[in-house]
Amino acid sequence: MAFPDIQSFMRLLEQRGELLRVTTPVSRELEITEIADRMVKQGGPALLFENVTGSDYPVAIGLLGTKERVALALGVEDLDGLAEKVRNLIDLSGGGSKLGLLSNVTKLRDAMNLPPRRVRNAPAQEVVWHGDEVDLSKIPVLKCWPLDGGPFVTLPLVITKDPETGERNMGMYRVQVMSRNTTGMHWQRHKTGTKHLEKAKKLGKRLEVAVAIGGDPALIYAATAPLPPVPGLDEFALAGYLRGQRYPVARGITVDLDVPANAEFVLEGYVDPSEDWVMEGPFGDHTGFYTLPDLYPHFHVTAVTMRRNPVYLATIVGRPPMEDAYLIEASERLFLPAAQLIIPEIVDYHMPPAGVAHNLVFVSIKKSYPGQAYKVANGLFGLGQMMFAKVIVVLDEDVPVTDFDAVWREVTQKAVPGRDTLTTRGPIDVLDHSSRGWGYGGKLIIDATTKRPEEVGSAASSRPDQAGDVLSPEGFTPRAAQDLPTFDGVLAQRQTLDGYWLVALHKTRAGQARDLAAAFAAHPAAHGIRHLLICDDQTDVTDIQDVWWTILNNIDAERDVWVQGELLAWDGAQKLPQEGFVREWPPKIVMDKDIVDRVDRLWNVYGLPEQWR
Numbered sequence: 001m002a003f004p005d006i007q008s009f010m011r012l013l014e015q016r017g018e019l020l021r022v023t024t025p026v027s028r029e030l031e032i033t034e035i036a037d038r039m040v041k042q043g044g045p046a047l048l049f050e051n052v053t054g055s056d057y058p059v060a061i062g063l064l065g066t067k068e069r070v071a072l073a074l075g076v077e078d079l080d081g082l083a084e085k086v087r088n089l090i091d092l093s094g095g096g097s098k099l100g101l102l103s104n105v106t107k108l109r110d111a112m113n114l115p116p117r118r119v120r121n122a123p124a125q126e127v128v129w130h131g132d133e134v135d136l137s138k139i140p141v142l143k144c145w146p147l148d149g150g151p152f153v154t155l156p157l158v159i160t161k162d163p164e165t166g167e168r169n170m171g172m173y174r175v176q177v178m179s180r181n182t183t184g185m186h187w188q189r190h191k192t193g194t195k196h197l198e199k200a201k202k203l204g205k206r207l208e209v210a211v212a213i214g215g216d217p218a219l220i221y222a223a224t225a226p227l228p229p230v231p232g233l234d235e236f237a238l239a240g241y242l243r244g245q246r247y248p249v250a251r252g253i254t255v256d257l258d259v260p261a262n263a264e265f266v267l268e269g270y271v272d273p274s275e276d277w278v279m280e281g282p283f284g285d286h287t288g289f290y291t292l293p294d295l296y297p298h299f300h301v302t303a304v305t306m307r308r309n310p311v312y313l314a315t316i317v318g319r320p321p322m323e324d325a326y327l328i329e330a331s332e333r334l335f336l337p338a339a340q341l342i343i344p345e346i347v348d349y350h351m352p353p354a355g356v357a358h359n360l361v362f363v364s365i366k367k368s369y370p371g372q373a374y375k376v377a378n379g380l381f382g383l384g385q386m387m388f389a390k391v392i393v394v395l396d397e398d399v400p401v402t403d404f405d406a407v408w409r410e411v412t413q414k415a416v417p418g419r420d421t422l423t424t425r426g427p428i429d430v431l432d433h434s435s436r437g438w439g440y441g442g443k444l445i446i447d448a449t450t451k452r453p454e455e456v457g458s459a460a461s462s463r464p465d466q467a468g469d470v471l472s473p474e475g476f477t478p479r480a481a482q483d484l485p486t487f488d489g490v491l492a493q494r495q496t497l498d499g500y501w502l503v504a505l506h507k508t509r510a511g512q513a514r515d516l517a518a519a520f521a522a523h524p525a526a527h528g529i530r531h532l533l534i535c536d537d538q539t540d541v542t543d544i545q546d547v548w549w550t551i552l553n554n555i556d557a558e559r560d561v562w563v564q565g566e567l568l569a570w571d572g573a574q575k576l577p578q579e580g581f582v583r584e585w586p587p588k589i590v591m592d593k594d595i596v597d598r599v600d601r602l603w604n605v606y607g608l609p610e611q612w613r
Helices: 006-015 031-041 067-073 080-090 098-102 105-111 192-203 217-224 235-243 324-342 372-381 384-388 404-414 512-521 544-554 593-606
Strands: 019-022 046-049 059-061 127-130 157-161 168-171 182-184 207-214 248-251 258-260 263-271 278-280 294-296 298-306 312-314 346-350 360-365 391-396 421-427 440-448 490-495 500-505 531-535 561-564 567-572
Touching: 006 019, 006 046, 006 067, 006 217, 031 046, 031 059, 031 593, 067 217, 067 324, 080 235, 080 324, 157 192, 157 217, 157 258, 168 192, 168 217, 168 235, 192 207, 207 258, 207 312, 217 235, 217 324, 258 263, 263 312, 324 346, 360 372, 372 384, 372 391, 372 421, 372 440, 384 421, 391 404, 404 440, 404 544, 421 561, 500 512, 500 544, 512 531, 512 561, 512 567, 531 544, 544 567
Parallel strands: 019 046, 059 312, 360 391, 391 440, 500 531, 531 567
Antiparallel strands: 046 059, 127 298, 157 168, 157 207, 182 298, 207 263, 248 258, 263 298, 278 294, 346 360, 421 440, 490 500, 561 567
């Protein structure tokens, strides 16, 4: 099902009871965030705020805030249907027979929907602000979190063109409003926008940029998708394939760029590569931590175009789960067939919300020889944006990768610390605050597959028989001790029944976490435990998702994960300058108490159901 625009999708959601209108005046500064955050974390409906203080335009948020809504937006029954669409497209078969060739006609017709089509009359250009008319403060851009450096456009479709080849790119890079007609442009070092800017600099020319807000759900998703560098395949093409019809685009008013004809707003302008960059941030990011201020390119807005009655679209990112988790899951399903084409033993994979995309990957494989888990993990590290993965856990084919607890139980049963864990190095997301260097750090592979004789130290001559016999699980019996030891700075701790020891540590000195690990590993309470998870003092050890989210954000795997006795110790506490960590450590995102209290007090005034409070 192709939606003409985002407002048609909103109407369908409202008909289904999955969009609620709020007519009470609300502030674009923090208040909308607090309301929307509660909704998305409970799987609640999307929201349309019709009366935003200081703006004539309504704000829609949370439109893709459940797995079911993302599937609806992309025209499939469930997200697994995306994998089937791609698998059918890339499986062009039939040999040389006439019937075989005819069987591919439908697939080829689908592929023909890839190129966008140019239209003359674009709804996105019904109203135009030129030059001095441009005033971004009139658009209800949200300040999402208390320490944010200002208002940020959080669902921008940022469009550029390669100055040499003319290849289009669309990415979703946050945009901080700096003045009435300028913004920051958060192009990270690995992003295509950065490459286009570097080419423009070499050519001594400005880089034209368009920032669209809206479009339709397929295009919004496509802007987040990690597309492979295939000539002719861009985000408009992906959206066209997903919606089953070529995507409508129009030429910009002041830029030579194709913009989505069905957008709500479009900001047109340029980045001058000869100009000094501007300080952008802080920003409460998808990691759940603030990314700290840094220098980024300066975007000058020369025109704003819009519909006559536009809706401003927003999302919020922060502590998981958030709306972006469902977009990530859609990408998992969409690119599973491509991953299987390159690494055929992959059965399934999943990036759980606690890993905020890159920090944690579960992958199940059909294993047939020793060492295959490491072969697969290293192969994944070489696939596009999977290069940013920090921890990869490899599992047997019968383990459901979406069952978070089942995976970690499998890890304690089948992965012996040291023997079945391996650290390496590689590129890390530049938003990662804990890595050994900016964009560079340690990675961890955990082999939680059933082991073959060669993998457990058997003689080199030993072989499985013709039936492929493998060693059975090795008899690890987890248990949780009642009496746990004390240690300096430990605020809370508990052991789980599947072999994990969770600790919240108030860290005040260098080496404190390693001293704790040595003391706890030597204590009788360590019997029946395989993983010691040391977290910061803001972590709730009764919440396993909070524990893993903190651990995965706060480790460089090579530096902070080690074998201590029979335990694998994970140091997810804050790193100190005295330990050689020279970068500033960012705070976790926490909403101001007065905003929380205000939303509590006004919940019924907003007209929102109690069940979502």
